[in-house]
Amino acid sequence: MENQFSHQGKLYLLPTTLGDNAPLEVLPVSVKQMIEKLDHYIVENEKTARRAIKNLVPEKSQPTLKFKLLNKHTDPSEIPAFLEACKNGFDMGLLSEAGCPGVADPGAEVVKIAHREGIKVIPLVGPSSILLAMMASGMNGQNFAFNGYLPIDKAERKSEIKNLERLSLEKDQAQVFIETPYRNNKMLEDLIQQLHPGTRVCIACDITLDSEYIVTKPVSEWAKTKVDLHKRPTIFILQKEY
Template identity: 45%
Template sequence: MTAGTLYLIPCPISDQTDPWDVLPAANRAVMDALDYFIVENTRTAWRFLSRAGIARPIDGLEFRELNEHTVAGREVEELVAPIAAGRSAGVISEAGVPGVADPGALVVEACHRRGIRVVPLVGPSSILLAVMASGLNGQSFAFNGYLPVKPAERSRAIRFFERRAHAEGQSQLFIEAPYRNAKLFGELLQTLAQETRLTVAVDLTAPSESVITRTVGEWRRGPLPELNKRPAIFIIG
């Protein structure tokens, strides 16, 4: 029996964006052909596919969740079993591209172990968009996820990434839960050296999008952006 294909389907980063303003038209044919979706959040995926106007009725589709609560091993293998049996599937993250800073990587890895074809579709990645617009080093950069929550550990991490940025010229990216953005930004301005460059990329692809790169000294002297509850990426360079 021929296995199906796993498609990695990007979705808009912002709820304020029409899907077809940021996705290529070629993705529509793939989305229209699928009836099995492995998603980070069923309600979010349902809303995305509905706004995208896919051909199939939404209530006739099968959604299986793969998120931070999914246990690697048997649960992931159960998600892959229909694909191995010949049924193609699409992976949808809550925002942006699946498999990057996203639990969808688990099902991708399982498909590779089984020899199942994995096809990434084109779409918006907040990480790449932030690097593109930052003016910092796009030849060498690292995405570090979330910084530690405890203040002492967080300060050490900030200093570590700053040293790496200066010593290696490697741009250092990280994110925070939107409701903690302002606190993190304040800690960055307090901890980083005055000449270190810091990019703050907010609401990417939304009408309120803002990407600003300044030295820490310039950030300290100027008005600070409102970051509370706005998706953001921070880059040290």
């Protein structure tokens, strides 16, 4: 039986660093080797993608690179055409802005279409801030949920924080979420105000960077702690226990 992938290029999911550290401190050499080979990319921002490629493979010829842009401005009807290079036999790279493609990342839509079109998808190893935060949190790594961004509306946010606390207790499930970096300090204030004093909260920010800060303690202790999270990429995790 003929391999269904034999006539098409493959879609490689390429992680990137979580900040401005040396790429090979956190990325395996396999990512570097693949970027050496690929000229077709799907990215969120061409400028930052070119910089990431240059940092990892300085000798790479930039003029030969071809980019499709996938971000909040992309018309969903255009996305299937992004994989034309694969259909014509060229391998492509889906490059995240930070961390792993497809996880808290718009690249998931491209991966869904690749599967639908019979294009082989190959994920490469790299840093995921969500998993690294869970690993370091001391919370339930057997059962956790990533909730993305919480509501901006004050009443809705209060309700969702209470709901996540309830779920964490009922399901023995760590609840993971994020916030726009310039609202991180307000998020911590809201958690302190809304959660039970004994509920544990992990704050994991600047993961893999020199300024990395990962601390888990009860809300009652966070209320006494001064920490500035402003504009620092942060993962929040909460868990209420019996």
